[in-house]
Amino acid sequence: MVFETRDxxxxxxxxxxxxxxxxxxxxxxxxxxxxxxxQPTTYRLxxxxxxx
Numbered sequence: 001m002v003f004e005t006r007d008x009x010x011x012x013x014x015x016x017x018x019x020x021x022x023x024x025x026x027x028x029x030x031x032x033x034x035x036x037x038x039q040p041t042t043y044r045l046x047x048x049x050x051x052x
Contacts, residue, residue: 003045004042008043011030027047027049029045
């Protein structure tokens with residue numbers, strides 16, 4: 001996992017910085033963890049890293 005936030009705007013800003021750094025979009029994964037009633041929704045940004 002690279003980054004986790006509850007703020008969708010913060011997630012977008014982090015994605016923009018990755019794209020500006022020319023990170024391959026195919027290696028980026030975004031998960032949305034739905035909070036429902038007891039927990040707020042969380043956004044998780046991960047990046048695939050190949051083994052050695």
